[in-house]
Amino acid sequence: MSNKIYLSCEEANHTCDKAQYKEATLWEKIKLNFHLAFCAACRKYSSKNAKLTKLVTNKPVKLDATEKSKLQSAFKKELAKQNN
Secondary structure, X not given: OOOOOOXXXXXXXXXXXXXXXXXXXHXXXXXXXXXXXXXXXXXXXXXXXXXHHHHHHOOOOOOXXXXXXXXHHHHHHHHHHHHO
């Protein structure tokens, strides 16, 4: 990444991912926050990314095979709706 202050949305999303895992530098975070101030789409991405990270870091729940199968089926169904 160069020293420019402007990030493309793709770069901003990548930096957002790095920031979630505490791998982004201070300069990258500054540029990300500057980008987020002007880009609603990336703010939404960042918000959803934070929610997902929070869900994943919560205590895991053990599912039996039937529950797991139902959950996978529901996930695939919802994913198919999103892709249409």
